[in-house]
Amino acid sequence: MLKATYNYNLADRIDSYQSRFICGDYCEIRTKAEICPLTCSIGGATGDPWKTKGARKGNPIPAKRSAGEIQSALLPELKLSRPWYKEIDASVLQFNIERLDKAYQGFFQGKRFPKFPNRSTFRSFTYKSGVKINVNKIYLPKIGEMSFFNSRPIPDGFNIKSVTLRLKVSGWFVSIRIEDKDVPAFPIISVEDVQSVVGCDVGIRKLIVQSDNKRTLNPKFSTNKRTRKLLRIRQRRISRKRKGSKNRCKSGNVVARLHQKIVDTRTAYQWKIATNLAKKYDAIFMEDLRVSNLLKRCQPKKDEETGRYLSNGQARKAGLNRAISDASWYDLRTKIQYAAAKLGKIFDVVPPHHSSQSCPECHHIDASNRDKEIFVCTECGYFADADHVGGLNIKYRGALMLRIALKCRIKVHRDSVEPKQLCLFETPNVELPTSKRRQHRIRKDKNGVPGNPPVQLNIWDIRSAANS
């Protein structure tokens, strides 16, 4: 039913837009105001173009309705002519039209024109009101009360803004958006108080290389050898079943479950990275990568004499594209941003141009600076690991952008050609006593315990302190 209303409303909008070219421009007789086809009721099914309330002062003409408002005002009529729509809650139907509005807004901003979706696209719906939650029971209007796994209780004073139900392979999931306007916004650390800054360079072999040369490996959740083999076998099993049969549906679910598992593991891994970064550093910088541009296909190559297509390296690029999609850098970035905002840390993105080619010491940019894994500056002779240089550059750019003062350290190259000249002082080689080393190891283990900390949000403490 949701699919049917969505497609009906989309067709209605397309029709009323097209009718403008048949009827020509016209105006309203009463006010002589020019009329947009979507706000006109003549001939179309789009309803009354004017708002009944909301006339501005000194202006007899009431405000115009938007296309979405007209269509949601028509919903009661829809229920009269098609009584079976009464089985759906009103707010769900209204949100369905908002969904179409969103698709149109995307089109006006340069995305593709909204499609007529099919049934499988509608895997979720949203309530705006009327949902009640009681411990492990949830009441959904027009559906009824049912039990569910309440993973997190709603804190006192919060109102439910919207409730979305999603159908996934492993069942139905509900996500609840809550709001309390009394809670202050998360305070963000000021630039003067920043103690530690980090730049993160993302990659495929190493997911993150930090400016302090710490590396996070990329487990390649969907492109590692084992998973690809599993996927290949399970997808082959689908293709061997007859189309439209129950067995084909079952084996399709097996593949979908594997995909879901991959997504879940990746999400958990990324959250872990994000929280660790946000806990440790006061300011985090990343590259502003346009991942969609990196995923472009190779240009086709044509032989001018014979007109035949030559190999253009797309097969190799496809493998790289798969690895880039698997790393899902943008997801990681949004998670780091979220974790940083939650803990009141600074997060920003810097322009990515030449981040692995410019020298962090003298800022000389040259493609020949980098030779695969090793970075050697052709101007000043600075050398380092190529991955590390990317992180350093991002850190410096970010610090420059927000005017964060970085603490300077004199670098001592241990294996440089003339170490005596570079050293300004001898670094004492202090080895920790055995007891201290052991203590350090114990503390490290404690930090490594997985799972959420017992207190998730410290903002509640702030609020209760303010109240008392």
Ligand SMILES: [Zn+2]
């Ligand atoms: Zn240099």
